Amino acid sequence: MPEPSAGHATTGATIELDALTKVYPGSSAPAVDNVSMEIKAGEIVIFVGPSGCGKSTTLKMINRLIEPTGGRIRIGGEDVTDMDPVKLRRKVGYAIQSAGLFPHMTVAQNIALVPKMTGWPKARIKARVEELLDLVGLDPGEFHGRYPRQLSGGQQQRVGVARALSADPPVLLMDEPFGAVDPITRDHLQDELIRLQHELHKTIVFVTHDFDEAIKIGDRIAVLREHSHIAQFDTPEAILTNPADDFVSGFVGAGAALKRLNLTRVRDVEITDYPTVTLDDPLQEIFNRLRGSGTNEILLLDKRGRPYKWLRRGDLMRARGSLARAGTLVSDTVTRDATLRDALEAVLTDNAGRVAVTGRRGEYEGVVDMETLINSVHELLEADRLDALEHQHELQELRSAQTHAEQEGAEGGSKA
Amino acid sequence: MNFWEYLSNRHQQLLTDAYQHASAVFQCMVAATVIGVLIGIVAYRTEWGASLATTATSTILTIPSLAMIGLLIPIVGLGVPPTVIALTLYGLLPIVRNSIVGLRGVDPSLVDAATGIGMSRLMRLVRVELPLAWPPILTGIRVSTQMLMGIAAIAAYASGPGLGNEIFRGIGSLGSKNALNQVLAGTLGIIILALLFDAAYVLIGRLTISRGIRA
Numbered sequence A: 001m002p003e004p005s006a007g008h009a010t011t012g013a014t015i016e017l018d019a020l021t022k023v024y025p026g027s028s029a030p031a032v033d034n035v036s037m038e039i040k041a042g043e044i045v046i047f048v049g050p051s052g053c054g055k056s057t058t059l060k061m062i063n064r065l066i067e068p069t070g071g072r073i074r075i076g077g078e079d080v081t082d083m084d085p086v087k088l089r090r091k092v093g094y095a096i097q098s099a100g101l102f103p104h105m106t107v108a109q110n111i112a113l114v115p116k117m118t119g120w121p122k123a124r125i126k127a128r129v130e131e132l133l134d135l136v137g138l139d140p141g142e143f144h145g146r147y148p149r150q151l152s153g154g155q156q157q158r159v160g161v162a163r164a165l166s167a168d169p170p171v172l173l174m175d176e177p178f179g180a181v182d183p184i185t186r187d188h189l190q191d192e193l194i195r196l197q198h199e200l201h202k203t204i205v206f207v208t209h210d211f212d213e214a215i216k217i218g219d220r221i222a223v224l225r226e227h228s229h230i231a232q233f234d235t236p237e238a239i240l241t242n243p244a245d246d247f248v249s250g251f252v253g254a255g256a257a258l259k260r261l262n263l264t265r266v267r268d269v270e271i272t273d274y275p276t277v278t279l280d281d282p283l284q285e286i287f288n289r290l291r292g293s294g295t296n297e298i299l300l301l302d303k304r305g306r307p308y309k310w311l312r313r314g315d316l317m318r319a320r321g322s323l324a325r326a327g328t329l330v331s332d333t334v335t336r337d338a339t340l341r342d343a344l345e346a347v348l349t350d351n352a353g354r355v356a357v358t359g360r361r362g363e364y365e366g367v368v369d370m371e372t373l374i375n376s377v378h379e380l381l382e383a384d385r386l387d388a389l390e391h392q393h394e395l396q397e398l399r400s401a402q403t404h405a406e407q408e409g410a411e412g413g414s415k416a
Numbered sequence B: 001m002n003f004w005e006y007l008s009n010r011h012q013q014l015l016t017d018a019y020q021h022a023s024a025v026f027q028c029m030v031a032a033t034v035i036g037v038l039i040g041i042v043a044y045r046t047e048w049g050a051s052l053a054t055t056a057t058s059t060i061l062t063i064p065s066l067a068m069i070g071l072l073i074p075i076v077g078l079g080v081p082p083t084v085i086a087l088t089l090y091g092l093l094p095i096v097r098n099s100i101v102g103l104r105g106v107d108p109s110l111v112d113a114a115t116g117i118g119m120s121r122l123m124r125l126v127r128v129e130l131p132l133a134w135p136p137i138l139t140g141i142r143v144s145t146q147m148l149m150g151i152a153a154i155a156a157y158a159s160g161p162g163l164g165n166e167i168f169r170g171i172g173s174l175g176s177k178n179a180l181n182q183v184l185a186g187t188l189g190i191i192i193l194a195l196l197f198d199a200a201y202v203l204i205g206r207l208t209i210s211r212g213i214r215a
C-alpha cells in the first residue's frame, strides 16, 4: 500500500453551498440565512466577520456538526447533505481553537485516531504520525510520546493541524484555529499553514474574526455580516482596494495600503546579490573583497553559510584584523516567504536600511533594501488602482446591460 | 482469654469471615459500578435525567440498612441475596453522582472535536468522555467501598456472610467472656479491610488514569 506523503497526497475538492440555512430551535431569526457559495478545489477561503454573525455555524454545517435546516452541501460534486455524518467527517479534517487535543492521549495517539478509525494497518499509521509531526515542524522523536499539557499553545495547535490532516482528507475546516495563541506564535503558525498549503493543495475553509489574518492566508475572503450574509467574496487584493460597501470598508479598517504589504512576499520582489565572504576565508581575501567590491560593505557568513556580520571598510582596521571583534552582528533576517510588511519592519529597524534574505535553513540568499521595497510597493499600489478601475468599469457595463435588459423586458411585459 | 489469645485461637474463622466480607463488598462494588456508570451515562445529558438519578439513589441511602435488609428478607429470603442487593443499592449514589459530574465536566470543545474528527457516539463515549470522567468516577467508587465496608456488617442480621457475624455474636452474648473480643475483632477486621481496599484503589488509579490528566 502506498504511503501517503506530501508528494502524492490527496489534493483539494470543491465545496458548494447551495442556499444553506440554519434556524436554531427556539429562535425565530436564522443564524445562517440562505448562503450560497462555490469554493474551488485547492483554495483557502476565509470566512471573516464580526462575532456572532454565523461563521462557525456555516462552517460546522459543511461537516454536519450542525445539521442544516435548509439547502444542500456538495463536496467534490457529491451531495453530502444526507450522507452518514460519521463517514463524511472522516473525509473532512477539522481543527478548532485551543487545538481540542484529547488530554489523556499522547501526541501520537491523538494524531493516530482518525487513521485508526479508518482501519489503516499499524505500520502505516506509525509512519504517518512521524511524517505529519515532521510536516508541522515538530521533531517526531521528541514530541511523539508527550501529552498535550506538556506542550506550549503553539505546539498544541500544530498537533491539532496534524490530527486534522492525519487521514489525508481533501477538505480541511478550521474554526479560529490560532485564536488562542500569542501574536508572535500566531504569526509563525500562519506562515506554517501557508507553507503547508503550498505542499498540500487542500481545500481549506478557515474562520477568523481577524481581518489581517484573513488577508494574510486567504486566497479568497468571504466577508460575512449578520445571518452569515455574504457582504463580499473576493480576493484579498480586490477587497482591500475595492470594498463592496461601507460594512466591508469598516471591516477592512484603516491602513489598507499598509495591509497591502501583507499580500506580497519577499520572493515576489527583487532580491539583490551582495558581496559575501565566509569565516573560513583568509583575512587577506576578505580585505581584497572589501576593496574590490563596489559597495563599502560586505556580508560575512558563518561556517554554515548563514549571515553573521556586516563588515564595513575600516571595521577590520579598527578591530586590528580580528573578525571576532569587527563589524555589526546581523540582528534580523527574513525568508522568501516573509511578507513585505515583515521585510519593511526589518529594514526600518536596521540602521543601514537593509535586511538579509535567507533560505529554509537560514543560509544566505540575498539582500532586500529600502529602495527596492518602496519601489515595489509603489508598483503594487499602482497596479491595484488600475485593476480597481477596470473592475468598476466592468461593473458599470454589467449594470447598464442589466438595466437595458430590464427595460426591454418591461416593454415586452406591457405589450402582452 | 485476652484479645491476642482470642485472635490466635480463632484466626481460622476470622480469616474466613474477613475473606467473605471482602469478597461480598468487592462483588457488590463491581455490580454497583457497572449499574451506577450506566445510569450516569443514560442520565447525564439532560437536567431532569440527572436530578432523577441523583434523587432516586440518594433516597435509597436514607433507608436504614437494617430496615432495608428486613424488607428484603421476605422477598428474596435469607443469606447472600439480601446482602448483595442491599449493598449494591447503597453503593450506587456516589458512583452515579460522580459519573454525572464527571461526564458533564468534560470540556464541550473536546466533545465537539471528537465528533468533528468522525467519532460515532459510542466511540466518543468510550474513547473520550469516560476516560476523562474516570478520575471522579474512581473517587465515587472509593467512597462507595468505604461505605459498604461498614454496611456489610449488617448483613449478618440476615445470616449473610462476613465479619458482621463476629460483631453480632459478640453483641448477642454481651457479658460473656469473649463478647468484647468478638466485637473488637470484627470491627478491627473491617477497618483493616477498608485500608487495604483503599490502597488497592490508589494502585488502580495509578494504572488506569492516563498520565496526561493525572493530578
Ligand SMILES: Nc1ncnc2c1ncn2[C@@H]1O[C@H](COP(=O)(O)OP(=O)(O)O)[C@@H](O)[C@H]1O
Pocket (backbone or CB within 6 Å): A024, A025, A027, A031, A049, A050, A051, A052, A053, A054, A055, A056, A057, A058
Ligand atoms: N447551539 C446554538 N443554539 C442556539 N443559537 C446558537 C447556537 N450556536 C450559535 N447560536 C447563535 O447563532 C448565531 C451565530 O453564531 P456563530 O455561528 O457561533 O457565530 P460566529 O462563529 O460568527 O461568532 C449567534 O447569534 C449565536 O448566538
Ligand SMILES: [Mg+2]
Pocket (backbone or CB within 6 Å): A055, A056, A057
Ligand atoms: Mg465562532
